[in-house]
Amino acid sequence: MSGRMSPIALPPHVLERADVQAALRCHDFGKVFKLARQWGGISFVKIADACDIKPERVGRLARGEGAITTYEKITRIADALAIPGHLVGLAPRPWEQTQLDALPHTEHICRLPAPEVRAARVSPRAFGAAAGRGGGDVERRRFLAASGVAGIAGMLPERNAGSHLGRREVAQLRLRSSRLRRLDDVLGGADTRHIYRTELDGTVSLMRHASYSETTGKQLLTIVSELAQQAGWAAFDAGDQREASILYRWAHQAASEAGDRALEANSLAFLAYQQVSSASSGVATAVASCRTAGSDAPPTVRGLLHERRAWAHARAGEAKETEAALAQAEEALSSSDDEPGPEWASWVDGRELRIMKGRCWTELHRPLRAVPELEAALSDFDDAQARDKALYLSWLAYAYFDAGEVEQSAQVIGRAIDLSEGVGSVRPRQRIQTFLTRLHPHRSLEAVAEVLRRGA
Incomplete structure (x- = not known):
């Protein structure tokens, strides 16, 4: 062995597998190596070189012989294979923060290259064939959801890249974003993440090739921020925490550049929710989201942010702070009829608050x-x-x-x-x-x- 590591990243489709994530949580790296070869085509020799482990040792681990137990070796493998820290019980690795810090500022957003991602299209014939095979509530739910995708796709206005963008085009893009957002009601992130990411990349590409006024540019940046939040949520729901974090920070930058404090605060709330879900304390970020929005934010926005803050407090075991945040959320939502908020916060209502209350009290072991x-x-x-x-x-x-x-x-x-x-x-x-x-x-x-x- 040379002693010099040559890092290789496990492909996203490997990291997203439930069996891979289960093995990572248990530090069963032998199984991880085996699955990386099976599903990612990464040879044991490459793994050995990247992790600075002898090839025969990698083979033995893959056969279930022995284990990796020391902190030093676990961190070495995580860094060599670009495994996010939260998947192996570690704090975010330095290279993760480097990736986030390297994100472009929003004034350069229109020059970002768009990945080659295409949303899936399903033909009516495919729906008919599938409907003939399935039965039961779960199958019907799949077909209804897929039919929703097809129906929405048919209603979306076409983009005109290379033209001048004004009020009409902004309204069309908002309509696209609003209609696509509804997919999250019936589909999971694994189904929607590429749809949302494609829409985000397409909108950025449109901005890159079109002309528009400064006012329109800020409106377009708010749409980009909303799309990045939705794409980040879908990635989070699908289990890709690294992409979710990057998209949330991109959304925060776009909202900040657009001067939309409510949207900027919501990006922080998304980040806080993700931090809490990855065993990190998201309290500071959640508190910052409420502070960023301010007391003059629309009621539904304040309700949403205080709900997420309550959740962060609950996960941290802070009962008093949880109850105070829930009370602030309830106070905000009780006045929401007087002042309509943004469409992206319209789903926050009394039932959503009851659910969050129940979740918080469950986390605090207060079943009654x-x-x-x-x-x-x-x-x-x-x-x-x-x-x-x-x-x-x-x-x-x-x-x-x-x-x-x-x-x-x-x-x-x-x-x-x-x-x-x-x-x-x-x-x-x-x-x-x-x-x-x-x-x-x-x-x-x-x-x-x-x-x-x-x-x-």
């Missing part, structure tokens, strides 16, 4: 406060929003479990399993699998044994 909120919010929640409902049911299951209602929690998680089938999101499956491990000691109960079989 969590269960009523979640039950009330989910009583008429549409199954077509399968990803979100499965996620919210998982918190309800945790709350019942903390209350000592083990069989009821098993019943609830069983409903979440049904809904999560076929959903293009890693989050419901991750929460369900984690909860099933908690149920395992109670497998002598018939209801628990049944749901464990289904989960397996």
Whole structure:
């Protein structure tokens, strides 16, 4: 061995695999090496060279012989294979921060090269053939969602690259963004991330080749920021935390350049939510998002930001701060009828607040406060929003479990399993699998044994 590492990055489609992420969480690098060769075409020799490990040692690890246990070796492998720190229980690696710091400022956004990504198109004939094969609520949900994609695509106005952009073109782009945003109600990030990224790249390309006034330019930057937030959310939902973080910071820069404080604050709120989800404290970022928006932000925006701040406090175990943030969110939303907010915050309402209350109290192990909120919010929640409902049911299951209602929690998680089938999101499956491990000691109960079989 030369002692000099030659880093190679695991391809995104390998890092996004559930079995790869499970192996990384357990530091089962032998399995990671094996899957990298199987799904990424990376030979053991290349892995050995990148990680500064002897090839025969890599082979033994791949056969399940031995393990990587020291911090030094874990960090070396993570850096050599460009594995984000949160996937192996580490803080963000220095090269991750370097990537984020290297992002261009928004005044150069129009010169960014757009990746060659194409949104999937589905023909009516394909829908007919698929409908003939499937059945049940899950299949119908897939076809309804896909039909929505086809319908929206047909309604979108065409872009005119190379022309002068004005009020009419900005309105068309906003319409595109609004219609595409609705896909997130019924589809997971794995299904939408390339659609949103294609729209983002296309809009940036349009700005690069068109002329427009300074006022129009700022309006276009707000659209870019909204699209980057949506693309970042889809990447986050699909499990690609690195791309999500980059897109959120891009969105923040675009909103800042456009002078849109509410949108800038929302970008920070997205970042805070991601930080919390990757075992880092997002409290400081969430507090900064509320401060950035200010007290004069539209009520729905303030409600959304305070909700996300409450979630960050709850994950940090700060009950007093959580309750205060939830109260501020409720106060803001109670006045939302008087002042309409931006379209991207229009989904925040009383039911969404009840769900967040239930989630926060579940995280704080206060089931007597969590269960009523979640039950009330989910009583008429549409199954077509399968990803979100499965996620919210998982918190309800945790709350019942903390209350000592083990069989009821098993019943609830069983409903979440049904809904999560076929959903293009890693989050419901991750929460369900984690909860099933908690149920395992109670497998002598018939209801628990049944749901464990289904989960397996």
